[in-house]
Amino acid sequence: MLIKRGIAVSPGVVTGTALLLGSEDFRIPRTVVSVDAIDTEIARFHVALENVCKEIAENQRQAAEELGKEYGDIFAAHLAMVRDPKLIEEIEFSIRDRCFSPEFATSRVLRHKAKVMQNLGSHYLAERAADVFDVEKRLLRHLLGERREELTQLTAPVLVLAHNLTPSETANMSREFVLGFATEVGGPTSHTAIMAGALEIPAVVGVGDFLSDVSGGDVVIIDGNDGQIIIDPDEKTQAAFRDSEQKLRTFLERLEGLKELSAETQDGCQIQILGNIEFPEEVDHCNARGAEGIGLYRTEFLYLEKDREPTEDDHFDAYCRVINAFQGRPVVIRTLDLGADKVPTTFRNPLPESSNPMLGLRSIRLSLRNLDLFKVQLRAILRAATRGDVRIMFPLISSLLELRQAKMILADVAEDLEEQGIEFQRDLPVGMMVEVPAAAMLAEEFAREVDFFSIGTNDLIQYTLAADRSDPAVANLYSPGDPSILRLIRMVLAAGSAYDTPVTVCGQMSSDPKFIPLLLGMGLRNLSVTPYIIPELKEVVRNITIAQAEAVAAHALTLDLARDVESYLRGELRKLCPDLVP
Numbered sequence: 001m002l003i004k005r006g007i008a009v010s011p012g013v014v015t016g017t018a019l020l021l022g023s024e025d026f027r028i029p030r031t032v033v034s035v036d037a038i039d040t041e042i043a044r045f046h047v048a049l050e051n052v053c054k055e056i057a058e059n060q061r062q063a064a065e066e067l068g069k070e071y072g073d074i075f076a077a078h079l080a081m082v083r084d085p086k087l088i089e090e091i092e093f094s095i096r097d098r099c100f101s102p103e104f105a106t107s108r109v110l111r112h113k114a115k116v117m118q119n120l121g122s123h124y125l126a127e128r129a130a131d132v133f134d135v136e137k138r139l140l141r142h143l144l145g146e147r148r149e150e151l152t153q154l155t156a157p158v159l160v161l162a163h164n165l166t167p168s169e170t171a172n173m174s175r176e177f178v179l180g181f182a183t184e185v186g187g188p189t190s191h192t193a194i195m196a197g198a199l200e201i202p203a204v205v206g207v208g209d210f211l212s213d214v215s216g217g218d219v220v221i222i223d224g225n226d227g228q229i230i231i232d233p234d235e236k237t238q239a240a241f242r243d244s245e246q247k248l249r250t251f252l253e254r255l256e257g258l259k260e261l262s263a264e265t266q267d268g269c270q271i272q273i274l275g276n277i278e279f280p281e282e283v284d285h286c287n288a289r290g291a292e293g294i295g296l297y298r299t300e301f302l303y304l305e306k307d308r309e310p311t312e313d314d315h316f317d318a319y320c321r322v323i324n325a326f327q328g329r330p331v332v333i334r335t336l337d338l339g340a341d342k343v344p345t346t347f348r349n350p351l352p353e354s355s356n357p358m359l360g361l362r363s364i365r366l367s368l369r370n371l372d373l374f375k376v377q378l379r380a381i382l383r384a385a386t387r388g389d390v391r392i393m394f395p396l397i398s399s400l401l402e403l404r405q406a407k408m409i410l411a412d413v414a415e416d417l418e419e420q421g422i423e424f425q426r427d428l429p430v431g432m433m434v435e436v437p438a439a440a441m442l443a444e445e446f447a448r449e450v451d452f453f454s455i456g457t458n459d460l461i462q463y464t465l466a467a468d469r470s471d472p473a474v475a476n477l478y479s480p481g482d483p484s485i486l487r488l489i490r491m492v493l494a495a496g497s498a499y500d501t502p503v504t505v506c507g508q509m510s511s512d513p514k515f516i517p518l519l520l521g522m523g524l525r526n527l528s529v530t531p532y533i534i535p536e537l538k539e540v541v542r543n544i545t546i547a548q549a550e551a552v553a554a555h556a557l558t559l560d561l562a563r564d565v566e567s568y569l570r571g572e573l574r575k576l577c578p579d580l581v582p
């Protein structure tokens with residue numbers, strides 16, 4: 001049994017069989033075989049082995065011919081490895097004596113060898129482990145042949161383990177069969193982490209190197225509450241997890257009762273709690289948790305999910321589904337935030353290469369350079385807005401000129417619809433995200449030109465502290481409690497209050513219960529959050545007075561280190577709602 005720690009990004013605990021993505025983007029269908037099938041399975045292993053030997057020999061010949069003998073020798077080493085009688089004996093033993101399927105036996109034996117090489121302390125040998133993985137992959141490919149199962153066509157439940165998952169890979173995962181996932185890299189507000197929250201499946205990211213310790217088909221526990229994964233758990237551990245899962249369920253059932261109650265502080269101040277969504281289906285999650293509307297609809301996921309560019313009708317249909325589910329309640333549709341890590345992989349890629357995509361042509365900048373793409377979306381929003389209380393929001397605004405340009409295009413699109421006699425909503429509120437420090441600093445100027453602000457702390461933190469939100473190596477710097485972030489939020493709240501411009505926080509900071517007293521104390525009254533957390537946030541709101549929250553904020557703002565702010569806030573939350581602090 002091996003325990004690895006990472007960052008918990010979506011709660012819940014799940015036990016299941018591992019599917020390793022990247023090294024074998026297919027799953028090992030069976031881990032064991034019946035005793036009477038053993039001879040046939042060993043024969044099947046030998047056929048695969050023979051084919052792999054032929055394939056490697058052919059690679060060796062070609063490489064030697066085209067590149068020179070020394071290149072051919074790389075494959076000669078692979079050939080020697082697969083022909084090693086001790087290796088063959090070991091795999092045969094696993095099949096015969098442990099009834100492992102040839103796929104599972106091959107993966108386990110070779111991964112164990114690779115791990116030993118990685119740990120010998122020699123850089124050269126550690127790098128050679130890649131050759132062992134390569135051989136594993138070849139053997140698995142031959143063993144699985146036609147029976148290989150792609151990630152998008154799973155037929156049985158799995159836990160996905162990967163070095164990294166892009167938001168589009170995550171968006172395309174089978175929601176029925178992926179029970180949870182864990183990745184070696186990724187930070188708490190990476191889009192992959194956000195997607196896990198949206199799918200409401202347990203997930204842990206930023207685990208560091210662990211893929212060489214696990215084989216496809218191994219039993220694994222993903223603990224999205226405490227941020228750990230357990231490989232090959234013993235029976236005692238599995239029982240303990242079942243027990244704590246039961247306790248968690250009881251706790252969540254109690255919170256479920258809060259659904260119908262309003263988010264009102266003890267002294268009667270109403271706090272608006274809205275949901276963040278990526279897919280129209282999530283409206284059910286929001287309604288089930290008592291969200292008062294949608295504060296952030298990340299529409300770019302429409303692009304990440306489809307194998308073609310969405311049409312105006314695709315946009316329109318998706319928006320109508322959300323608006324219909326929230327009759328009489330606000331729905332904030334954010335225009336496309338494509339680029340950087342949210343890059344569609346499956347259709348015409350409109351994104352130019354950039355050496356620093358996070359600072360490059362992403363989000364509103366990309367929309368303003370691709371007006372046909374932008375206008376298709378704006379038309380759909382204006383048309384759908386006749387169906388409910390829709391507001392439009394522009395992401396990543398960094399200058400007044402950019403905001404004015406975006407508003408001008410919106411006016412052009414309205415004029416086109418008017419001329420074409422198509423029904424649309426003319427006066428919908430226009431807001432912007434504050435997620436670039438420049439926008440926070442100019443909040444007063446912006447407040448005169450927008451109907452609302454929504455603070456995107458996920459990006460605001462990465463741009464203020466120059467720490468990539470997905471990179472665990474700088475996760476120590478990436479902190480919502482950093483005094484610089486609190487000051488920027490304070491500036492936006494002050495501008496909002498001076499110009500009567502409502503402010504929401506829709507970054508992950510407001511989905512973390514410990515920040516609620518601080519944010520309320522600073523004057524925030526609107527939160528837009530990951531739907532599953534709504535009951536916990538209501539619990540915090542209902543246990544505090546505004547005066548108490550103001551005292552917490554006043555003290556937190558005197559602290560000069562992020563870690564002091566966060567530990568102070570954790571302590572305050574423990575006093576208010578002990579159940580919510582692990």
Ligand code: PEP
Nearest residue numbers: 435456457458459506507
């Ligand atoms: C943010 O940056 O805080 C935000 C809500 O937008 P996204 O996470 O989609 O970048």
Ligand code: MG
Nearest residue numbers: 435456458459
């Ligand atoms: Mg953002």
